[in-house]
Amino acid sequence: MLENIAYGFSVAFQPANLFFAFLGVLIGTVAGVLPGIGAAASIALLLPITFGMDPVVAIIMVAGVYYGSMYGGSTTSILLNVPGEAASVVTALDGYQMARKGRAGAALGMCAFASFIAGTIGVVFLTFLAPALSRVALSFGPPEYTVLLAVGLLCASILASGSRVKSLMMVVTGLLLGVVGIDPITGAQRFTFDTIYLLDGLGLVVVVMGLFGISQVLMMIDEGEGEGGVFPVTSRLRELLPNREEWRASWAPLARGSFLGFLLGLLPGGGAVMASFMAYAVEKKISRHPERFGTGAIEGVASSEGANNSATAGAMVPLLTLGIPFNVITGLMLAALMIHGIRPGPLLISAHPEIFWGVIASMYVGNLMLLVLNLPLVGVFVQLLKVPHRVMWPLIVLITVVGSYSVNNNAWDVFLMMAVGIVGSSG
Amino acid sequence: MTADRVSGWVFLGAGLFACYAAIDMSLGSLQSPGPGLYPLALGVMLAVLAGILLWGRALWPGSRGRGAVPAARSPREKTVAAALVTLLAYTALLPTLGFGASTFLVLGVLLRLGRMRWPALVVLSLAFTGVTIAAASLVSIPLPAGILFSRS
Numbered sequence: 001m002l003e004n005i006a007y008g009f010s011v012a013f014q015p016a017n018l019f020f021a022f023l024g025v026l027i028g029t030v031a032g033v034l035p036g037i038g039a040a041a042s043i044a045l046l047l048p049i050t051f052g053m054d055p056v057v058a059i060i061m062v063a064g065v066y067y068g069s070m071y072g073g074s075t076t077s078i079l080l081n082v083p084g085e086a087a088s089v090v091t092a093l094d095g096y097q098m099a100r101k102g103r104a105g106a107a108l109g110m111c112a113f114a115s116f117i118a119g120t121i122g123v124v125f126l127t128f129l130a131p132a133l134s135r136v137a138l139s140f141g142p143p144e145y146t147v148l149l150a151v152g153l154l155c156a157s158i159l160a161s162g163s164r165v166k167s168l169m170m171v172v173t174g175l176l177l178g179v180v181g182i183d184p185i186t187g188a189q190r191f192t193f194d195t196i197y198l199l200d201g202l203g204l205v206v207v208v209m210g211l212f213g214i215s216q217v218l219m220m221i222d223e224g225e226g227e228g229g230v231f232p233v234t235s236r237l238r239e240l241l242p243n244r245e246e247w248r249a250s251w252a253p254l255a256r257g258s259f260l261g262f263l264l265g266l267l268p269g270g271g272a273v274m275a276s277f278m279a280y281a282v283e284k285k286i287s288r289h290p291e292r293f294g295t296g297a298i299e300g301v302a303s304s305e306g307a308n309n310s311a312t313a314g315a316m317v318p319l320l321t322l323g324i325p326f327n328v329i330t331g332l333m334l335a336a337l338m339i340h341g342i343r344p345g346p347l348l349i350s351a352h353p354e355i356f357w358g359v360i361a362s363m364y365v366g367n368l369m370l371l372v373l374n375l376p377l378v379g380v381f382v383q384l385l386k387v388p389h390r391v392m393w394p395l396i397v398l399i400t401v402v403g404s405y406s407v408n409n410n411a412w413d414v415f416l417m418m419a420v421g422i423v424g425s426s427g
Numbered sequence: 428m429t430a431d432r433v434s435g436w437v438f439l440g441a442g443l444f445a446c447y448a449a450i451d452m453s454l455g456s457l458q459s460p461g462p463g464l465y466p467l468a469l470g471v472m473l474a475v476l477a478g479i480l481l482w483g484r485a486l487w488p489g490s491r492g493r494g495a496v497p498a499a500r501s502p503r504e505k506t507v508a509a510a511l512v513t514l515l516a517y518t519a520l521l522p523t524l525g526f527g528a529s530t531f532l533v534l535g536v537l538l539r540l541g542r543m544r545w546p547a548l549v550v551l552s553l554a555f556t557g558v559t560i561a562a563a564s565l566v567s568i569p570l571p572a573g574i575l576f577s578r579s
Contacts, residue, residue, distance in 0.1 A: 048568075163431075165483065169438055169476045176445055176469045188452060188462035191445075214514065221510050221540065222503055390541020391551065394534045397514070398559055401521075401530070406568045415518040422511060 005127060008357030011056060012365050020057045021362045024064020025370050031065065032072025032088070039069035041216075043332040044208040045403040047339070055340035056355050060362045062336045066329050067119055067312040067363065070272060071370045074111040074305055078104055087272035087311075090280045090304035097296035106242040110250060110298055111305045112374040113242070118258040118306035119367040122313025125262045127360055130317050131349060177202050197412045204335055206404045206413045207420050208328065213400035214421020217393040242298060250302035253283045257306030264307070265314020271327040272308035272315075279307035313363065320344050320356060435481035442477055445470030506540050513537060525573025531556045 011017060031042035042065050050058035073088035078095035091111065098107040153171045180191045181201030192198040242250065257279035264275040283303040284293045293300050318324050323345030325331035337344055342352060349356045404417040445466055455461030479486075513536045520529035534552040543551070563570050 163480075165476055165479050166434070169434075169473060169480065172469055172473045172476060173438070173441070176441075176466065176473065179466045179469065183462040186453075186462045190452065190462055190466060191448060218507055218510060222507050388541070390538065390543060393510075393541070394537040394551075394555065397517075397537060398530065398534065398555055401517070402559060402563060402568065402570070405521075405526075405570065406563075409569055411518065411522045411571055414521055418514050418518050422514070 001128070001131075004131075004353070004357050005361065007353065008359075008361030009364075011354050011358030012060070012361035016054075016057055017060050017358065017362060018365065020053075020061040021064050021366045022369055024061035025068035025071075025366045025373065028065035028068020028070075029072035029370065029373060032069035033075050039066050040208055040328045040332060041213050041400075042069065043329060043336070044213075045399055047332065047336055048403065048406045050336050051339060055337065055342055055352075056358050058336050058340065059333065059355060059359055062333050063316070063359055063363060064366050066333065067309065067366060068370055070119075070305075070309045070312055071112065071115045071374050073308075074115075074301075075108065078107045078111065078301075087276050087308040088304075089273070090276040091301055091308075093280070093294050093304075094297050094300035097294065098298065098301065101296050103296065103298075106246055106298065107301050109375065110242045110246065110301050112371055114250070114254050114257075114302045114305040115309045115374075116367050116371040117254060118261060118309040119313065119370070120364065121255075121258040122262045122265070122310035123360060123363045123367065125310075126313045126316055126363070130321050130356075130360070177207070197410070202416065203407055203413060204331070206407060206417045208332065209400045209404050210417035210420030210422075211424040213396050213403075214418055215425035217396050218422070218425040220389050220393050223389075246298045249297075249299045253279075253299040253303035254306040256282065257303035258310040261307030261310030262314040265311030266317055267326070271329075272311040275307040275311035275314075276304040279303040316359075316363075320348055320359070321346060323348070431480055435477050437477075439474055439477035439481065442470050442472070442474030445473060509540055510537065513540070521571055521573075523574050526570035527556060527560060528573065530559070 012021065027042055027046070028039060031039055043062050046062065046065065050062065053061075070087060074091045074095065077088040077092035078099050095107040095111070098104065153175075178201070180198055182188070182192075182199055183190055189199065257275075260279050260282065261272070261275040264278060265271060280293070280300055280303055283299055284290045287293065287297075287299070289297075315327055315330050318326050319330040319333060321344075323334070323343055325334045334344060337355075342348075342355065400417060400421075401414055404413045405411065407413055447470075449463040449467035449470055452463030452466070453461030454463045454467060457464075513533055517529060517533045520532070523529075524532075531552050534555055535548055538548045538551055560570060
């Protein structure tokens with residue numbers, strides 16, 4: 001095991017891998033800070049760029065965007081009560097209240113430290129659990145995979161917020177969209193309407209960019225300028241470090257959140273959003289003063305941030321060992337690997353140890369980079385929030401149009417992305 | 428009509444269409460499925476779920492759930508509608524006018540929808556378009572030249 005970890009670090013410490021890990025966490029952090037441009041949209045936009053990269057470099061960068069976005073998402077939650085990421089919604093509950101009480105620095109500092117500690121704990125679990133899980137996975141055949149996928153899809157619909165019927169409808173709609181194109185077994189055309197554009201099916205990247213990018217633009221236009229940017233932030237950043245009392249209140253919730261987050265990240269349909277909600281709910285349930293939650297309790301920030309960061313490492317286990325993505329982002333990471341002809345699964349460790357161990361080692365390094373990056377740069381990221389929505393939405397349109405066009409150099413993909421985005425925003 | 432009812436009718440239609448199209452393909456059998464069997468199963472599931480969304484509360488009046496939410500009218504719905512038309516027009520203009528001209532126009536309209544003043548609007552549209560074209564050429568993305576401007 002130690003030999004493998006050492007090999008992973010030898011891969012991660014190669015200059016190109018270090019650079020792209022840094023680039024990934026930087027892009028992820030910015031994506032997390034900017035409301036609307038989440039990790040999924042960022043990875044979707046980056047996918048075409050990874051075509052020409054070495055697969056190890058590509059996956060290290062994409063993984064960096066994933067866990068980097070969890071760091072960045074909390075910044076706007078705390079300062080503006082605008083979650084940069086869905087997984088940062090819970091952080092806003094107490095983080096924003098802390099900011100209103102003049103403890104924005106402590107909340108931001110706690111987020112950075114909690115993210116680092118939980119991220120590292122998650123990667124330690126990943127290091128030691130993933131090989132064992134992959135051995136179990138080797139005994140999986142088509143029936144087991146089918147059941148696993150069915151359970152994952154059902155769990156995703158059951159655990160989703162809102163109406164269960166609508167969630168199931170979306171699952172079935174997604175499966176139906178996946179049918180478009182040539183049937184891989186019989187070669188027959190399905191739902192292609194005799195057009196060559198649909199023979200290859202609907203591109204995942206194009207659909208994701210429409211659902212996340214274009215629908216977000218339409219929602220931003222619908223909401224108008226909102227109240228973003230009115231909260232005074234500059235004078236609150238002097239104290240970045242939580243005090244001793246706050247640390248004492250936070251360490252246990254952080255540890256519990258990290259553990260729970262990793263476990264929920266492992267589950268189909270789980271992931272960072274659910275993990276942060278669950279961890280917060282657990283802390284509130286076992287706290288001697290549950291009435292403090294929602295009024296600026298730092299343990300609420302620590303638990304939710306710990307959970308959402310640890311969940312990203314948990315979500316990597318089924319991707320790397322089973323080859324099954326349990327959420328959109330790991331689905332995109334699967335796409336990034338498959339572009340290079342690499343199919344993650346039980347044989348990944350033996351067939352491509354440089355990818356498996358290199359990615360894991362890069363996550364240790366990336367978490368450290370994020371801590372160094374986030375603590376001093378919080379003030380800089382806040383400045384990005386001053387970009388008005390009316391400038392932001394044309395920018396997002398531009399990025400998504402170029403991104404979708406570049407997949408196949410085809411204007412049809414742009415139309416498809418727009419159509420999916422419009423339908424997605426009306427849901 | 429509530430938002431749920433609109434969604435219900437749309438997805439019921441989609442489900443029934445999937446069933447109709449799937450029946451046209453070979454269905455095969457459960458042991459040896461044809462290309463139409465899986466889409467047919469999905470179409471039936473979608474139609475049933477849409478039916479539950481439409482008539483579930485009537486069939487199970489005691490069931491829990493939120494009350495019918497009327498389709499909300501946004502105060503900015505005209506702006507959203509204008510943005511929708513602009514985005515769809517963009518997809519039509521892109522192959523004809525090419526990336527540069529169509530993007531400049533569309534960005535201008537979108538910025539105008541955000542009530543940006545004309546001079547700033549023109550400068551920003553030009554800047555965004557120019558930077559994107561430069562960046563795309565750097566990473567060798569051949570953006571559409573447009574029928575009107577193509578050399579052939």
